[in-house]
Amino acid sequence: MKSATSRRYGRKMVPLDPNPRPLDHVLMGEGDAPALVDRAGVLTFAEAEEQVGRLAGWLAMQRLSAGDRIATWLPKTRQACLMPLAAARAGLIHVPINPLLKRAQVAYILADSGAKLLLTQPTRAATLEAEDVAGVSVHVTPGGGDKLPLSAQDSQGLAAILYTSGSTGRPKGVMLSHANLWLGANSVAHYLRLGPQDVVLAVLPLSFDYGQNQLFSTWAAGAAVAPLDYLTPRDVVKAVERVGATTLAGVPPLWVQLLEAEWPDSAARQLRRLTNSGGALTVRMVRALRQRFPDADLYPMYGLTESFRSTFLDPALVDGHPESIGREVPHAEVMIVRADGSNAATGEPGELVHAGPLVAQGYWQDPERTAQRFRPAPGFSRYGGTAVWSGDTAVRGGDGLLRFVGRDDEMIKSAGNRISPGEIEEAIVTGEEAVEAVAVGVPDARLGQAIVVVLRGEPSRETHLRDRLRRELPNFMQPVRYEWRDELPRNPNGKLDRAALRASVSNAGNGSGEAGN
Known part of the structure; x- marks a missing residue:
C-alpha cells in the first residue's frame, strides 16, 4: 500500500x-x-x-x-x-x-x-x-x-x-x-x-x-x-x-x-x-x-x-x-x-x-x-x-506513544454520542410501563455500543414504551433491546447493582438489534 x-x-x-x-x-x-x-x-x-x-x-x-x-x-x-x-x-x-x-x-x-x-x-x-x-x-x-x-x-x-x-x-x-x-x-x-x-x-x-x-x-x-x-x-x-x-x-x-x-x-x-x-x-x-x-x-x-x-x-x-x-x-x-x-x-x-x-x-x-x-x-x-x-x-509505551486501556465511568458511547444512562432511565420510569430501569451499553460492531435496558414492570406494554420513547428521546438514545425481570439485583447499600446487571446483559448477547427511529 x-x-x-x-x-x-x-x-x-x-x-x-x-x-x-x-x-x-x-x-x-x-x-x-x-x-x-x-x-x-x-x-x-x-x-x-x-x-x-x-x-x-x-x-x-x-x-x-x-x-x-x-x-x-x-x-x-x-x-x-x-x-x-x-x-x-x-x-x-x-x-x-x-x-x-x-x-x-x-x-x-x-x-x-x-x-x-x-x-x-x-x-x-x-x-x-x-x-x-x-x-x-x-x-x-x-x-x-x-x-x-x-x-x-x-x-x-x-x-x-x-x-x-x-x-x-x-x-x-x-x-x-x-x-x-x-x-x-x-x-x-x-x-x-x-x-x-x-x-x-x-x-x-x-x-x-x-x-x-x-x-x-x-x-x-x-x-x-x-x-x-x-x-x-x-x-x-x-x-x-x-x-x-x-x-x-x-x-x-x-x-x-x-x-x-x-x-x-x-x-x-x-x-x-x-x-x-x-x-x-x-x-x-x-x-x-x-x-x-x-x-x-x-x-x-x-x-x-x-x-x-x-x-x-x-x-x-x-x-x-x-x-x-x-x-x-x-x-x-x-x-x-x-x-x-x-x-x-x-x-x-x-x-x-x-x-x-x-x-x-x-x-x-x-x-x-x-x-x-x-x-x-x-x-x-x-x-x-x-x-x-x-x-x-x-x-x-517505551516509544512514548499512549494507548487507551479503558473507560472507568458508566457512560454509554453509541454512534459517537456520549449518552447518560440516567437520562434514558428517567425517561422510561416517567411513564407507567416500568417502575425500575437500568440502561447499559453492550459492544456492537456498528454503533460502538448499543443500548440495552433491564427493567421491572409490565412487559406487555413494551410496544407502548417503545412508541413513547421514540417521541421523547432522540434516535441515538433509543434502546435496541429490553430485558424484563421480576426483580433487579441490589447491592448492600440498597442501590441497584449496575455492575451485576451490566455483566449479565453482556453475557446474554451483543445487543445487535435495530434501534427504532
Whole structure:
C-alpha cells in the first residue's frame, strides 16, 4: 500500500500561537477566498466577516447584557455556523443545542443555562410549550443590525457552554473560554496541516466540541468548511464529490457505515485527510480505512469535551501502531498518573490527566461535579494549575506513544454520542410501563455500543414504551433491546447493582438489534 504521509511534509503548517485572541477573530482567510460552501453557494471570508458583524449587531439590539447566554437549536444553516462568532463579538455566551434533541432535553438546557434568547426554526419552536421558554425570547429569523467591528473580549472570558451527558442524571454544561476555543483551533489547524487549499466536509453536530472545532480550525487555516446534515452514508459520498472535500472528520460508527458504502474511486482518492475521535478505532477499521482511502492521511485522536483534544497519532505511525492514541496535541500536557498522584512508569497503567490552556473552566453552575473532574494538576506537571482528571486508564509505551486501556465511568458511547444512562432511565420510569430501569451499553460492531435496558414492570406494554420513547428521546438514545425481570439485583447499600446487571446483559448477547427511529 502506498503511504500517504509523504505528502504532508511539503505542506506549510499553520504557526503555533500560544497567545489567544477573541474567538470572533478566527476568520483568518483571504477576503475573496471561500470560507463556507453549501447548497446556497460560496460565502467568502469577507462576506462571512460581514455577516458575523451584522448578526452581532442584531444581537446587540436584543436588550441583552454582557455574559447573557443565547442558544441555537438549528441544523447546519449559515446562521448556525456563524452564530458562535457573532455571539462572541456581542459579548454573549453561545449555547448550541443538538438538533436531534427533543422537547424535554431542549427545555432542560434552556433552563439550566439561563438562556435569554433562542434562535431556531418554526417547526422546532412549535414543539416547545410556554413553560419551556419562560423568560426566553424565541426567534426564527434574525434581523439585520449595524455591523459590529472585531471585538476586544477577554480571552479568559466565557465564549460557549457545550452540554454533554454525565454518567448519571442530567447533561452538564462545559464552560469554554475564548482561549480554549482559539487555542484548540490553532492546535488542530497546525497538526492537521490544514491550508487554504482544503475543503473540510463538516458532518458532525456543531453542538459537539469535535464538530464545532471543524469550523474554527478550518477558518484559522484560511480553508473552507462545507457543512452537511446527512441522512445516509451515500449523502456523505455525494457531498465529498460535490464540494471537492479534502478532509473528513468522523466517529467510529460513521466510518463503519462509510466503509460499507460504494465509493467511486475518484471520490475516495480525493480525500487527503481523515480524522477520528469520539471513540477508538479498531485495528481492523484502521486497516480498512487505509485501504479504502489510500491517498488520505489518517489521524486517530482522543479527547474529552472538558479538555477539547488531548492526543493525536501522527499519520506516519498509523500503519505500525494502529492501536495507539499517539502523543499530546500542541498546547496540551498529558500525563499518566498513579492513584497516589505520582508519575506512572513506562508501561504502567494509570489515569490520563490533561493540563494546560485547553482545559475548560468547569461545569456551569455545578461546583460539586466540577470539583470531581477539575482538580489541581499533579506536582510534576509542567503547566500546573487546574487539570482534567479523565477517569480513563491509559499507558505510555517505551516509544512514548499512549494507548487507551479503558473507560472507568458508566457512560454509554453509541454512534459517537456520549449518552447518560440516567437520562434514558428517567425517561422510561416517567411513564407507567416500568417502575425500575437500568440502561447499559453492550459492544456492537456498528454503533460502538448499543443500548440495552433491564427493567421491572409490565412487559406487555413494551410496544407502548417503545412508541413513547421514540417521541421523547432522540434516535441515538433509543434502546435496541429490553430485558424484563421480576426483580433487579441490589447491592448492600440498597442501590441497584449496575455492575451485576451490566455483566449479565453482556453475557446474554451483543445487543445487535435495530434501534427504532
